[in-house]
Amino acid sequence: MKFAVTGGAGFIGSHLIKYLIDEGHNVTAIDNLNTGKLNNLSKVIDRINFIRGDIRDTKLLQENLRGVDGVFHEAALASVQESFTKIQEYNEVNVQGTENILKTAKEYGFKVVYASSSSVYGNPTKIPIQEDDPKNPINPYAQTKLDDEKLAAKYAKEGVRVIGLRYFNVFGERQSQQYAGVIKKFLKKARNGEAPIINGDGTQTRDFVYVGDVVRANVLAMMSNVDHAFFNVGTATTITVNELADLIVGEFGLDIKPVHGPGLPGDVHTTKADITLAKKLLNWEPRVEIRDWLKQAISEKGNLDSIID
Template sequence: MNDGSTFESSLSDAEVSADLTDRTVLITGGAGFVGSHLAEALVADNEVRILDNLSGGTREHVPAGADLVEGDICDEETLTDAMDGADLVFHEAALVSVEESVANPPESNRVNAAATVALLEQARDEDARVVLASSAAVYGHPDSVPVEEGDPKEPTSPYGIDKLSLDHYARRYHDLYGLETVPLRYFNVYGPRQNPEYSAVVNVFFQQAADGGPLTVEGDGEQTRDFVHVRDVVRANLLAATTDRVGEPFNVGTGGSVTVNELAETVVEVTNSDAEITHVEPRPGDIRHSEADISKAREELGYEPTVPLDEGLRALAETRGLR
């Protein structure tokens, strides 16, 4: 499966995943965005099993050689069957929309928090390591950037609260039961296969460019974000799968940030678009600045982001036929 997501780097994915062979690997949400890229990286040397209800992912994203268990992670029997014999779990399944979590907090809690506890319980039975997708949403409005893992957590949405709960459960399951857990706090992930219904700003700008514009920037556009390519997120997951530093969270970003204005300008450039950039009313409650301090991931995981934003956006434009 080649969709423009391959980049040259000093450390190949094969080298990163060298110790991940002959494992039984479960990827929840593995037909979705990050999960399908993980499956693709692991399927050649491992038995890869995917649990997905296909609400956000698609069968086409499941690589050849991986087994798809179609079902709801919240269903106990389905989860038990999917976990059977697993050595390693990448937990990517989630209700990822902040807006949906605000509209329906019980459903967000069911999918993002309660299902995580059920999965950790199953992992105890299987003695499986669990790498979990957390989020920068746990920090809320940071006092300053870049944000370190130990900085205050004041999530501003049910989604952020649920992800903070995931972080706490991951640590406590390690401390109380010896379960090997590694939560990864993703910042603004982008790249091929991102669900177009998820209104991430990169997706929105690319669609607006494809439609001829304008690109609509909320507020003054000087808010900043740390945009990390899905390839680098996969590399962080692979490193987390073998690290000795378990039971503690890691930021996954680039360690840098750009303004939303700069992002819009870059999208216009890489898509060879004549679209104008306009400004609309700011989104209520929008976080002003977000940027990851990745020192801990660098030092303890050996993580290093490899995809510059302009390169990642250019490849994404090619994938979408916009160059």
């Protein structure tokens, strides 16, 4: 089949492209290389059609998405802290850019699977979080993701097949500062024999989901008979930031304690996904557990370098 991946040179997009190529699909990657890196695609660059371009460019999308079977829309600005100071740019890229994809899907008839975010829930009213729970974004980035969901619902009513995947905290090789950046930061500090720096008291809980599991969720959603829905993509398990720091420090054999700094504005305290719906309708569930993955990554220098550098 023929697919396009926006944000294809990014963390999740590059893993998705590798999976699709290995499965024998024809892939076009679209990325403006603002945060994405061509090096992320080094193993497949000669087997894909790479377009350096921006999702805000409607003409570029029309020229390069005609004839595709589906679009995996991963392109976005994704820094919570940066979103407070660049509200307009975040709206232009995350909201207007997503509507450009949906408009093109309506014109050409392809299916869209796109990256939403667990941040749409804000600080949840109950745990674990279900898809129909209240949405209360507490930062501009999260608001753009909720605005995207409203657009997806609107275009679905107009016949567009669109599925939104609410990623929880994605981790893995080649991860960026934006996606589960705390893991990358802690690993860098520990590798240098330095104490991890925790924002806040460290009691924040996170549901970390492996990038390979996220890729499978995307592909299963695309291949499914589901035309429109939103799914949580997490693990239904949690770890506190304190526990994460202690685990990493311990695996490096260090006898140091984390340093605590002030909390960050817009930072959600507790996340934990209910993934019943994804299991039922997509036949998806996670396979990789954060603690096991970290222990293996730290023991294998080559793997560790691909995460930190």
